[in-house]
Amino acid sequence: MNITEKILAKSSNKISVKSGEIIDSKVDILMIHDLTGPLAVKAFEKIGVNKVWNNQKVIVVLDHQIPAESITAAELHKTMRKFAKEQTLKIYDVGKGGICHQVLPEKGHVLPGTVILGADSHTCTYGALGAFATGIGSTEAAAVMATGKIWLKVPEAIKLDIHGEFKKLVTPKDLILHIIGKLGADGAIYKSVEFSGPIIEKMSIAGRMTLCNMAVEMGAKNGIIEPDATTRKFLEGRTNQTLDSINKLKSDNDAFYEKIINLNVKDLEPQIAFSPRVDNVKPVSEAKNIEINQAFIGSCTNGRLQDLRLAAKILKGKKVKDSVRTLIIPASQEVYSDALKEGLIETFTEAGALVCGSSCGPCLGGHIGLLAKDEICISTSNRNFIGRMGSKEAKVFLASPATVAASAITGKITNPQEIEA
Amino acid sequence: MKISGKAIKFGKDIDTDVILPGKYLVLVDPKELAKHAMEGIDPDFPKKAEKGIIIVSGKNFGCGSSREQAPLALKYAGVKCVIAESFARIFFRNSINIGLPVIECEGISNLVNNDDDLTVDLLNGIVQNNSNNQIINGIKLPQFIIEILDDGGLIENLRRRINK
Numbered sequence: 161m162n163i164t165e166k167i168l169a170k171s172s173n174k175i176s177v178k179s180g181e182i183i184d185s186k187v188d189i190l191m192i193h194d195l196t197g198p199l200a201v202k203a204f205e206k207i208g209v210n211k212v213w214n215n216q217k218v219i220v221v222l223d224h225q226i227p228a229e230s231i232t233a234a235e236l237h238k239t240m241r242k243f244a245k246e247q248t249l250k251i252y253d254v255g256k257g258g259i260c261h262q263v264l265p266e267k268g269h270v271l272p273g274t275v276i277l278g279a280d281s282h283t284c285t286y287g288a289l290g291a292f293a294t295g296i297g298s299t300e301a302a303a304v305m306a307t308g309k310i311w312l313k314v315p316e317a318i319k320l321d322i323h324g325e326f327k328k329l330v331t332p333k334d335l336i337l338h339i340i341g342k343l344g345a346d347g348a349i350y351k352s353v354e355f356s357g358p359i360i361e362k363m364s365i366a367g368r369m370t371l372c373n374m375a376v377e378m379g380a381k382n383g384i385i386e387p388d389a390t391t392r393k394f395l396e397g398r399t400n401q402t403l404d405s406i407n408k409l410k411s412d413n414d415a416f417y418e419k420i421i422n423l424n425v426k427d428l429e430p431q432i433a434f435s436p437r438v439d440n441v442k443p444v445s446e447a448k449n450i451e452i453n454q455a456f457i458g459s460c461t462n463g464r465l466q467d468l469r470l471a472a473k474i475l476k477g478k479k480v481k482d483s484v485r486t487l488i489i490p491a492s493q494e495v496y497s498d499a500l501k502e503g504l505i506e507t508f509t510e511a512g513a514l515v516c517g518s519s520c521g522p523c524l525g526g527h528i529g530l531l532a533k534d535e536i537c538i539s540t541s542n543r544n545f546i547g548r549m550g551s552k553e554a555k556v557f558l559a560s561p562a563t564v565a566a567s568a569i570t571g572k573i574t575n576p577q578e579i580e581a
Numbered sequence: 582m583k584i585s586g587k588a589i590k591f592g593k594d595i596d597t598d599v600i601l602p603g604k605y606l607v608l609v610d611p612k613e614l615a616k617h618a619m620e621g622i623d624p625d626f627p628k629k630a631e632k633g634i635i636i637v638s639g640k641n642f643g644c645g646s647s648r649e650q651a652p653l654a655l656k657y658a659g660v661k662c663v664i665a666e667s668f669a670r671i672f673f674r675n676s677i678n679i680g681l682p683v684i685e686c687e688g689i690s691n692l693v694n695n696d697d698d699l700t701v702d703l704l705n706g707i708v709q710n711n712s713n714n715q716i717i718n719g720i721k722l723p724q725f726i727i728e729i730l731d732d733g734g735l736i737e738n739l740r741r742r743i744n745k
């Protein structure tokens with residue numbers, strides 16, 4: 161079995177499972193947030209059970225439209241706080257957490273080998289720690305809250321074996337954009353995507369999270385990486401669970417994959433996903449004279465400390481172009497605080513960037529930094545669909561934190577390798 | 582379970598930001614959501630769907646976010662069923678869970694034109710195009726999913742099962 165099958169066999173009390181099989185799985189953690197949570201709460205109340213199946217296992221994060229951007233949002237937040245209080249659930253409120261997909265791993269809620277569901281499509285991020293994690297909708301989240309279980313179809317798996325060394329200022333984000341460009345937005349629909357190979361073994365948890373985060377952009381059910389010493393190191397001090405089984409959680413040598421794709425990153429250039437498709441990916445050298453109005457560094461894809469360090473390296477001692485609004489949003493309060501201690505925030509503010517409190521920010525066009533008609537934004541987030549960040553007539557281009565920082569300086573989409581760093 | 586209606590066609594990779602832009606997620610009333618259904622691609626869609634229609638679409642319908650508000654908006658706008666070459670998985674599950682029938686049907690885009698009159702036999706996974714008398718086989722849904730749809734959605738289904 162591959163790692164995903166192993167986790168699902170265990171969670172459904174079976175010795176083995178095969179792709180295509182429908183199983184009844186137990187759930188280890190369920191996450192709901194301020195936009196999907198209220199509908200889940202409403203649905204939960206209709207089911208007719210009083211308590212969630214396990215109050216230790218349901219986590220509430222307010223992150224999408226915080227601090228409340230409207231009275232409607234404020235009311236939704238109130239609903240979530242009330243529900244969390246009644247059900248005695250852990251809630252990460254304004255200033256206490258940050259973006260759900262950063263907070264759950266940081267706070268030790270994500271453990272290798274577990275089944276994690278979130279009422280958010282980028283729940284697949286947690287595969288970076290060797291968990292089976294996937295997104296569901298609100299009604300389904302309500303059903304999970306009532307029963308602690310879910311039916312799942314065991315996915316077929318694609319393995320990506322990645323070799324080589326990254327060139328300077330080429331990052332995991334460039335790698336995943338490249339992969340999505342190759343496979344297409346429906347290239348892994350319903351499937352499990354397993355990332356492996358020497359590059360992954362050397363990669364930090366932050367980089368692995370960027371990869372798994374975007375698995376859903378090619379339709380994948382989950383992205384996953386075998387847990388290892390790096391995973392253990394990340395989790396130490398964040399959880400009091402024993403981490404003994406980490407080493408055993410590996411895909412078998414004879415595990416079945418529908419496809420195994422070998423990739424070498426040695427010639428990979430910084431990549432750009434051109435508006436309005438995540439799979440419309442080309443090397444940055446093909447982005448000629450695209451002037452930008454806004455540069456955004458943040459989101460659950462690239463708002464981690466490592467990303468901010470990279471951006472700061474490029475912005476240090478420089479100014480962002482007058483015509484560019486540069487928004488930087490650390491993915492969590494922890495990241496914010498670390499960035500502050502390292503002096504990164506100072507680098508950003510001195511460069512003329514606006515650093516905002518941890519939240520999803522402009523990523524989903526909820527608030528903070530929406531775009532007007534005909535405006536162009538280069539962003540480290542994961543989606544560039546029409547209307548994603550505001551006006552239907554605005555354009556979003558996706559790139560790495562290095563490329564976004566470089567572009568903020570020049571005012572047009574720029575290869576970071578051309579900016580001295 | 583048979584569903585009939587006129588077809589409205591869309592292309593491939595229709596994402597949830599197109600089906601229901603993020604800025605409307607704060608709306609709670611499904612009838613309000615319905616007013617913005619498909620706004621990203623066709624602002625007149627709610628008017629066209631009013632009397633009850635069937636969406637026919639290419640690959641990867643509903644890709645993007647997990648927002649259940651997307652199928653909700655479609656359902657309340659008058660969409661009786663979505664037929665697509667393939668679906669994004671969260672959208673597929675969400676639709677069933679809120680009681681909006683969905684069926685995967687390879688090749689459907691080439692066999693249906695806008696305004697064709699369709700009948701979907703969910704139980705047997707068959708789409709009939711009454712305008713050109715074609716019969717197209719889709720993927721049959723498992724029995725337990727048909728039951729969820731019959732009950733009108735997952736919550737109703739769960740209530741029935743829990744209170745049994």
Ligand code: SF4
Binds near residue numbers: 282460461519520541
């Ligand atoms: S940062 Fe963007 S993609 Fe991530 S959870 Fe928030 S809205 Fe979704």
